[in-house]
Amino acid sequence: MARFTAGLSRSGSHDGKAIGITMKTRAERRRDRRRQWFVQAEVEAFIRREYPACPELAVVYFATYICTVPKNWRSAPIATAVDVTMQNELRHQMTNYDQLMLVGVRRKEPRRQVQPKVNAMIAIWKKRQP
Numbered sequence: 001m002a003r004f005t006a007g008l009s010r011s012g013s014h015d016g017k018a019i020g021i022t023m024k025t026r027a028e029r030r031r032d033r034r035r036q037w038f039v040q041a042e043v044e045a046f047i048r049r050e051y052p053a054c055p056e057l058a059v060v061y062f063a064t065y066i067c068t069v070p071k072n073w074r075s076a077p078i079a080t081a082v083d084v085t086m087q088n089e090l091r092h093q094m095t096n097y098d099q100l101m102l103v104g105v106r107r108k109e110p111r112r113q114v115q116p117k118v119n120a121m122i123a124i125w126k127k128r129q130p
Contacts, residue, residue, distance in 0.1 A: 037073040038066055038081065046078045051086075051125040058125075062086060090118045 043063040100110035
């Protein structure tokens, strides 16, 4: 990891004595922003365990989305990340939520209208196969 130290003294003048301030390079900051907060295999295993009827394509899609799309999941457990992602993706991809928003309906009303569909889909995925 490349680092550099600022060459300022405690008084603020540049006398060649470093005070130990380290700063990340632009490339390091960019890599940190792209860093995965979860391991994809762990997320896939969690989804398969908690949502056994979820199609394999959706398992991989959700896990990839959670692990690669830049979100600040730092202190969130896997369960929260999966729940938030499933809710959002199902709302936007499997309902008419976006169309309702486009015609000017306030946010709360479309969410209220589509939430039963989202809940039903998640309930189906949570059922254990006999």
